[in-house]
Amino acid sequence: MPNRARVTIRDVAERVGVHPSTVSRVLNPATRGRITSEIVEKVTAAAAELGYRPNQAARGLRTNRTRSIGVLIPDITNPLFPPIIRGIEDALGANGYSAILGNTDNIPSREREAVATMRSRQIDGLILATARRDDPIVAECIADGLPLVLVNRTADADGVSSIVNDDALGIALAVRHLKSLGHTRIAHIAGPRSLSTGEARRRSFLEVMEAEGLDADPALIAETTAFSEDEGLLAAAQLIAGGLRFTAIVAANDLIALGAYEALADADLKCPDDVSVTGFNDMPFVDRLSPPLTTVRIPHYELGREAGRRLVDLIENPNTPARATMLRPDLIVRGSTVKV
């Protein structure tokens, strides 16, 4: 009956009649070999019997390793993040690490505060899904030598590990798909330029249009200040109001595409008959929209899992050089894109 009174390593030691340090060595796989197998068995049995559970706070105090990791995300209710978090957790859990989560709503002061409390909790490393291209937290971690991995978004700073998807390829897939359907006048609703995803997708859009011999009219690129439905609606409405002809919209992500759906409906334009739309992310349920959204699927779960693995690697092999990894996205063709 492991009751309220905590059972410590000393209790186990007394029960067996050995010194606490011996118990410690038995319980640590790395040092177990140094102890007589008879004692190992007795100690293991006693530990199980008493319901001994190592006190991580004490261990962490001594070893400076807590096996807990801070994970900062903008907002868990954004459907983009749960699979990423799940991937992170699974990878961390498999290696004996736990995640401490923090939502920051993209507010810098909350990010700072969250990092402060996490560091106070002696986290062994940090995973950021909140990085801006120019991010003081990234700089701080690098300066302090705190193991850090960026996921989904990356930063401009070098020497930082990141797991992101190949934004350029994703946009290329979307643009080429539209071209193959006969579209030539293609608009882009870009994400915030302060985020790597916004900037990379925008740049890729221009490059691919050029490379495909379609001219990318700068007036057909609309700007947003956030990857949100509202912003997508606004930007699409502006595009429509601009009066320039276009037959397709490449939205910088699915939420923006949703906003575009609304703007089109508001302007009595039909999707896909009048305007084809592509998204980015393949959020849950976009296959159920009407029309089902053609979008770029990014491997969210794998993104998170790789981030978790990379961080563990970084922690356990401190001189691993930083590496930026890109995962391959896929184009998922659905009903929101048709021949022109």
Added chain:
Amino acid sequence: MPNRARVTIRDVAERVGVHPSTVSRVLNPATRGRITSEIVEKVTAAAAELGYRPNQAARGLRTNRTRSIGVLIPDITNPLFPPIIRGIEDALGANGYSAILGNTDNIPSREREAVATMRSRQIDGLILATARRDDPIVAECIADGLPLVLVNRTADADGVSSIVNDDALGIALAVRHLKSLGHTRIAHIAGPRSLSTGEARRRSFLEVMEAEGLDADPALIAETTAFSEDEGLLAAAQLIAGGLRFTAIVAANDLIALGAYEALADADLKCPDDVSVTGFNDMPFVDRLSPPLTTVRIPHYELGREAGRRLVDLIENPNTPARATMLRPDLIVRGSTVKV
């Protein structure tokens, strides 16, 4: 420059020329009053200057309080949970607590393991969104006196605090709505009876049908083993195959309703023209389905927030009696229900 070398309370003490215990007292709001204000200022300044951050592991070791909370959920990628988690986090964060998350996929062994590592991390309390009506983890926490709050689902055990929504009311709203549309032959696809939500909704369905003077044909109640789309599809297909006439389905949750959508389509039945369908939860995007789903909205975020608050209360006032709280759901009428 708070560099890699950790700055401790001793460093601050030396800088000011006082004893470490004095620094500790200054930094603790509760004991600060006992120290001369001049020293308080010097210490505060030095702490800020050196970038001192209390080591929570050390503090936790001494005080037996870590201000971290374990949160167990089945699966964060289920859209039901993110708002709950967000609510929990917000409430905990406001009180200086952090959440350690664990996904268990409803697998008992993973639940046990997750609780074990969390307890090893000296959590101050536990929030379970995974509770079964008969749940050994709940029993264990009660036995060991670990503060515990159940959220979303509750358990049969008494003496346990829980924040759930009023399942009975939710189902009553759905059934009365259907009745008001003229439906009399109403089917129910029930959730697992091992979960409080499954059982409560099922029981309520029977009671309300009775109370409304509609006879609830037992053959019109289909069972599922999980709150999933697949299970909903299977159960709805069975109902249809059963050959009994019905004009509406009350699904035990939205995912099951989605499955019912598919089963109806497979059987060439139109929703809502042939069969009206109601869901439960009002998950994100069910307003975008075709037809948009009539469903019972539960206050997810508030559920989580209340759970967080309750747990903090339980921790800081240990003799607060356990309380079961129900939050009011609302019926959201959309396109999936029409007059018969």
Added chain:
DNA sequence: ATGTTATGTGCAATCGTTTGCACGATTGTT
């Protein structure tokens, strides 16, 4: 002037583990 109380700070033990060091016992070498 003496005794009493209040006040502010220092002292040192403590929380539970880990780990370098020491030391006795065992084994192997010659």
Added chain:
DNA sequence: AACAATCGTGCAAACGATTGCACATAACAT
């Protein structure tokens, strides 16, 4: 048989913060 090397375990000092207790010093009462 003497010595060295190896092995297994105990000892005790950390890790960084908190806190009951003690003890000066100051303030006050008589």
